[in-house]
Amino acid sequence: MKKSVLLAVLFIVAMTIVSCKKDGSEESFGKPETTTEVQKPEDLGKELFNGKGACIACHKPDVKLVGPSLQDIAKIYKEKNGDMVTFLKGEGEPIVDPTQYAVMKANFAITKNFSEEELKALEAYVYSHLK
Numbered sequence: 001m002k003k004s005v006l007l008a009v010l011f012i013v014a015m016t017i018v019s020c021k022k023d024g025s026e027e028s029f030g031k032p033e034t035t036t037e038v039q040k041p042e043d044l045g046k047e048l049f050n051g052k053g054a055c056i057a058c059h060k061p062d063v064k065l066v067g068p069s070l071q072d073i074a075k076i077y078k079e080k081n082g083d084m085v086t087f088l089k090g091e092g093e094p095i096v097d098p099t100q101y102a103v104m105k106a107n108f109a110i111t112k113n114f115s116e117e118e119l120k121a122l123e124a125y126v127y128s129h130l131k
Contacts, residue, residue, distance in 0.1 A: 040124075042121070042124045042125050042128045044125075045122045045124050046125050048114070049125055053110060054110060055107070055122075058104075059073070061129050067100050067104065068097050069129075070129040072096060073096050073129075074126050074127050074130045075130065077095070077096070077126075077127075078127070084122075084123045084126065085120060088108075088119050088122065089111065089112055089119065
């Protein structure tokens with residue numbers, strides 16, 4: 001009888017261990033599911049362009065408004081191997097339309113406070129308009 005009780009206990013312990021094995025399929029009770037979706041730089045740049053950066057007030061994708069179009073900016077920066085991030089920090093020379101530099105200088109108060117990631121995202125968004 002002792003053997004049968006011992007075997008029953010061992011069987012129950014073994015089954016408990018096997019059934020508690022984590023296979024990733026259990027539900028997370030009480031924990032909200034989190035998915036970390038990485039935002040593409042171009043998407044963040046678009047958000048900044050249309051929102052916090054207020055760039056859309058003077059720039060459009062394919063037509064000159066107050067400032068040059070995004071297509072023109074991207075084309076000229078690529079051709080001249082310019083550093084858009086440095087310019088947006090207020091540390092570079094205007095290479096697209098120097099006659100509008102005074103107008104753009106006013107926005108440096110905004111763009112100087114952008115993080116490096118935000119500036120690079122804004123640059124990526126502008127470059128996404130290359131044709």
